[in-house]
Amino acid sequence: MSPGTSPNDLYLRYGSVVYRRARRLLGDEQAAKDACHEVFLRLFRSLPELDRASPLTWLYKVTTNFCLNLIRDEERRRKLLAAQAATSTSPAGGPSLAELLRGFPEELQEVAVYYFVDGMSQDEIAEVLGISQRTVSNRVSAFRAMAKAAWSVDAVEAT
């Protein structure tokens, strides 16, 4: 392993990226720490196959997938919602990410997080996911359409 790509070097360089991202998506300090460890374990395990100058986009993708899987998990979701209901930590009392993404297809959830939450450009998303910019654009449009329908129904039901 060349200097600068040892596990310690990688963690020093990218640990805060993964931790920050996990904390943002999960909204839970301890869960973010666990996610950070898991993502780096996967990175270390994948190092021989990783043929990249920088693992940054790989880490973004794996962290996002890992966190979305956690969010999709029923038990985790229930805990998150219960905790948020108890502490009302959502900004401006708004719904959690888990609530907002509930019911959307997984590939749309992933793109929605990158596009709407991270503010990534479609080119950046295409690079991270290894798909075409056109596919990203289609998924963003599909998410917009589904969200408009779903959330307007929610709003009507809430009134």
Added chain:
Amino acid sequence: MNQLDERERHGADCLSDLLLDRWRLMQLDDSGKRERVRAHLDECERCRLRLAGIEAVVAPPFDFGVGQASAASSRPLSRWRARWLAPVFLFAGAAALVLLVPWKKDGQRSKGGGWQLGLVAQYPNGRVEPVFQGQALAPGDRLRFEVSAPTNGFVSVISLDAKGAVTPFVPVTGETAAVHPGKRTLLDGAIRLDDAIGPERLMLVACPRPMAVTEVVAAGRMALGQAQGRLDKLDKLALPCAQTSFWIRKEARP
């Protein structure tokens, strides 16, 4: 949509986290893009604040044991960790304080002339894990040492701490220990960390011929004196031996 959409709230021109990460990690190869990011940061207070926030985030210590006791056992993390450390735990169960099986993957190993030093810690609760450079450990934790050797040699591991103490860890007395070429040879003997809090520099000294441990310790004291007690300023011991360092921090366990 507004409740989710950062760009609708703050404008599509603002920089993404990915771009800010690339900027601060100096991974923007395109000079035009670098210039655009710099120009945007000059103009946009929001992105400057976001960048400051990003830079302020500190990753948790790379201690795979932190919080794991409460982690759900069904999580992939736990399954993988179990596989990863299975040989270690197996033996730890049989010999409570002594670990003879090296970790499969990676603690951290410091390197010097092809020689590498690795550490394995056993915590008071019995957990056994590899140690990473700079990791926080606590008084009472037990350590064992493993060496990857490019050639035959005679090794010693000494500790230099923030209070100026130089202590032989392995071997404790006698002569430096013979090691044959190979990876991750576990050295005989374990030590228990004392109560001195602060950074600690562990040095592996690998010599071509046997040497008294007292001689290694004396060289450590001399080097520390020359560095005026500054562990980080200490270069090498005045010995005709390969040398490499491994840093740990000793902190009181809450």
